[in-house]
Amino acid sequence: MNLRTPELEAVLDDVVARQPSVGLAVGIVRDGGLAAFRGHGLADIRTATPITEDTTFRVASITKTFTAIAVMQLRERGLVDLDRPVNEYLRAYRLEPTRAGSSPATVRHLLTHTAGLAEVAHLRGLVEPDFGESVPAGEPLPSLASFYGATLPTYAEPGTRFVYNNHGPATLGQIVEDVTGLPLHEYVRAHIFEPLGMTDSTLVRPPPGSARLATGYEIGSRGVRRPAERDMVTTGAASAYSTPRDMARYAAALLAGGASPHGRILQTPTLEQMFAPQYRPDPRVPGMGLGFFRYRAAGHDAVGHQGTHPGFHSQITLTPDHGVGVIAFTNGSHHPDFWLPGTVARLLGRILAIDDAPRPAPHHPEVWADLCGWYRLDARPTDVRLRGMLGAGVEVLVRRGRLIARFLTPIPALARGFELEPEDARDPYAFRISPPDEAMEPIRLVFARDPAGATDRLCLDIMPLVMRKQPAATNPRRWATGALGALSAAALATAVSQR
Numbered sequence: 001m002n003l004r005t006p007e008l009e010a011v012l013d014d015v016v017a018r019q020p021s022v023g024l025a026v027g028i029v030r031d032g033g034l035a036a037f038r039g040h041g042l043a044d045i046r047t048a049t050p051i052t053e054d055t056t057f058r059v060a061s062i063t064k065t066f067t068a069i070a071v072m073q074l075r076e077r078g079l080v081d082l083d084r085p086v087n088e089y090l091r092a093y094r095l096e097p098t099r100a101g102s103s104p105a106t107v108r109h110l111l112t113h114t115a116g117l118a119e120v121a122h123l124r125g126l127v128e129p130d131f132g133e134s135v136p137a138g139e140p141l142p143s144l145a146s147f148y149g150a151t152l153p154t155y156a157e158p159g160t161r162f163v164y165n166n167h168g169p170a171t172l173g174q175i176v177e178d179v180t181g182l183p184l185h186e187y188v189r190a191h192i193f194e195p196l197g198m199t200d201s202t203l204v205r206p207p208p209g210s211a212r213l214a215t216g217y218e219i220g221s222r223g224v225r226r227p228a229e230r231d232m233v234t235t236g237a238a239s240a241y242s243t244p245r246d247m248a249r250y251a252a253a254l255l256a257g258g259a260s261p262h263g264r265i266l267q268t269p270t271l272e273q274m275f276a277p278q279y280r281p282d283p284r285v286p287g288m289g290l291g292f293f294r295y296r297a298a299g300h301d302a303v304g305h306q307g308t309h310p311g312f313h314s315q316i317t318l319t320p321d322h323g324v325g326v327i328a329f330t331n332g333s334h335h336p337d338f339w340l341p342g343t344v345a346r347l348l349g350r351i352l353a354i355d356d357a358p359r360p361a362p363h364h365p366e367v368w369a370d371l372c373g374w375y376r377l378d379a380r381p382t383d384v385r386l387r388g389m390l391g392a393g394v395e396v397l398v399r400r401g402r403l404i405a406r407f408l409t410p411i412p413a414l415a416r417g418f419e420l421e422p423e424d425a426r427d428p429y430a431f432r433i434s435p436p437d438e439a440m441e442p443i444r445l446v447f448a449r450d451p452a453g454a455t456d457r458l459c460l461d462i463m464p465l466v467m468r469k470q471p472a473a474t475n476p477r478r479w480a481t482g483a484l485g486a487l488s489a490a491a492l493a494t495a496v497s498q499r
Contacts, residue, residue: 009036015328015347016040019339022217022224022332023051025244028351029318029325032256034248043214043331045224053245056206056213057329059314060307062247063203063240064169066188068111068291070176072270073191079179082108082290086115086171091178092145095171096153105158107175110168111290112279116154119165119385121147129230130310133166133238137205137229144174147233161378162279162288162464164385166237169291173236184236195263196253198246203239205231212243216311217332224332227310238309244327247316251325255318275303275320281466282459284430284446296444296461297345300352304344308337317344324351342441361421364428368403371429371447372396374475375458375467386465392476393467394458396420405433405445408476420445429455 015026016038023041027034039051049055074080085104086095095105098116109115125132135141152167173184180187185203193201206213217224232238242250253260257268266274277294280287286294286301295302297317304317304325313336318325326344330336377386377393391409398404399417406417420431429447448457458467472478 021330025051025329027244027248027327029248029251032252054212054243056241056243058309058312059240059242060238060309062305062307062314063238065291065305066192067169067173067236071172089175092174093148094151096151098154103158109158110172112288113162113164113168114159114279115168116156116158117165117167118155121167133234134230134232137231141233166234169237170234192265195265196249196260197262198249201242201246214331219334247327255323281464282446282448285459285461287464297348313340315340315344345441361425367428370455373469376470377467
């Protein structure tokens with residue numbers, strides 16, 4: 001908080017110098033507005049348009065926070081009860097229970113990604129762009145009623161597991177439409193964007209040729225390429241466009257309890273409820289609020305959300321107790337979904353002038369035997385984002401006198417394993433993993449025990465995910481090793497027989 005402007009500028013210079021990006025915008029929000037900003041690179045390569053505070057980016061999943069606020073506005077008006085079944089408000093389609101007699105999914109479940117919905121709504125989404133949730137830019141968007149059909153099935157008992165997806169927030173957007181009679185984009189414009197003075201924000205694609213609209217790029221093995229432009233059917237989850245200037249106004253209002261010089265979007269107690277933990281599989285992890293992820297950013301409680309769309313990545317992270325936030329957007333980089341959140345968290349730490357270096361904690365080898373084993377990811381095969389990131393789960397083992405966690409995934413960097421570093425001197429079951437890229441935040445994980453005192457669960461803080469300990473005989477790595485061994489033996493036998 002006590003950094004002088006030249007120091008802020010130096011911090012931002014350091015951020016933009018660390019990661020190759022076609023365009024990158026980073027802003028620091030405090031005292032009601034954009035306290036510092038750095039734009040780097042190009043919004044469009046062909047026209048050599050530079051990044052500015054008024055460049056329009058796709059902010060993708062940050063849209064989910066707008067939709068969540070819209071629902072909470074309806075709750076303040078007494079039109080929606082968070083703990084009533086979703087189907088009491090839906091008119092366009094219904095949520096189908098996982099089985100007869102299941103508890104109904106509530107609005108609160110949708111807000112916390114615990115309604116039991118899968119990541120992919122249709123199996124064809126496994127082979128289609130954006131998991132089947134988008135159409136080529138300019139084509140008419142189908143309604144959610146036609147996209148889902150009469151029902152959207154659930155696959156788990158509501159409230160029992162966290163699965164990040166677009167269908168819950170899209171359904172929240174449908175609730176807004178069904179309750180108010182307004183298209184979601186009109187409601188959000190009138191009740192969120194206009195009251196905050198966000199005049200350059202929209203849930204509808206800007207018209208072709210918009211001079212300030214950034215072009216999305218990706219950096220691959222052959223340099224920069226431009227992915228095909230597509231529009232999202234799941235509007236309430238991923239369709240927003242905004243500028244750093246507008247997003248700073250949004251962040252400032254969230255830090256100020258829902259109010260801005262232009263107007264108020266929520267009462268302060270309502271916003272505090274959205275930031276508080278609503279789903280937390282273990283009290284040692286931050287958990288999920290209502291529409292907002294909860295973090296430990298640079299040693300402080302924080303809330304925010306990330307946005308990812310082909311060619312665009314964004315992050316908003318706020319520390320409400322300190323009145324400081326950081327916003328960041330890129331329209332072309334290499335895997336920014338990995339480094340952008342960590343970069344924002346580290347920037348927050350420097351702004352708050354704190355020492356975020358982890359404090360040393362002792363190892364407790366006496367509990368390692370109880371921790372070792374494999375922990376299965378509680379996800380369906382169609383939860384492709386989770387599967388792609390974490391594979392089948394995590395294997396915990398001792399290697400060269402160190403406790404190691406390695407992900408059961410074909411990705412070599414994750415499969416090699418990471419040392420589990422003690423996180424808390426008072427808790428031998430709390431650890432962190434330091435990623436090889438210093439731009440990434442450490443991953444924190446804790447082991448939980450059953451009533452008998454035996455370790456039976458592993459909980460992560462990057463999302464409030466739970467992995468459950470499984471019998472050693474079911475470890476997929478053993479299957480793979482056995483299969484490779486059998487193939488090797490068969491190959492050797494064939495070679496010997498052919499001598």
